Amino acid sequence: MIKILIVDDDQMNCDLLQTVLTRHGYQVITTTSGREGLNLFRKHVPRITLLDLRMPEMDGMEAARHIEAELRGKRV
Numbered sequence: 808m809i810k811i812l813i814v815d816d817d818q819m820n821c822d823l824l825q826t827v828l829t830r831h832g833y834q835v836i837t838t839t840s841g842r843e844g845l846n847l848f849r850k851h852v853p854r855i856t857l858l859d860l861r862m863p864e865m866d867g868m869e870a871a872r873h874i875e876a877e878l879r880g881k882r883v
Contacts, residue, residue: 808832808833808834809832809833809834809854809855810833810834810835810836810851810852810853810854810855811828811833811834811835811836811853811854811855811856811857812835812836812837812838812844812847812848812851812853812855812856812857813825813835813836813837813838813856813857814837814838814839814840814841814843814844814847814856814857814858814859814862814867814870815837815839815857815858815859815862816839816840816859816861816862816863817839817859818839820859821837821838821839822837824837824857825837836851836853839862840862840864840865841858841862841864841865841866841867841869841870842864842865844856844858844865844870845865845870845873845874845877848874848877849877856874858870858871
């Protein structure tokens, strides 16, 4: 089963995407925090990660940079 990580500070968006994607057979993991999203990425290694660009604390671009570094084998 393909894992999808959704990181969005709007819980309603997370819930909606999770409902739709789960119905299509995906395993969906959600969080409303960029930092928690990074931890979940490390733990679950999803095939697809959807990031909200504007979030407090750690925005989607910063999270994407950390994920990219993880994939290249460099811890940030």
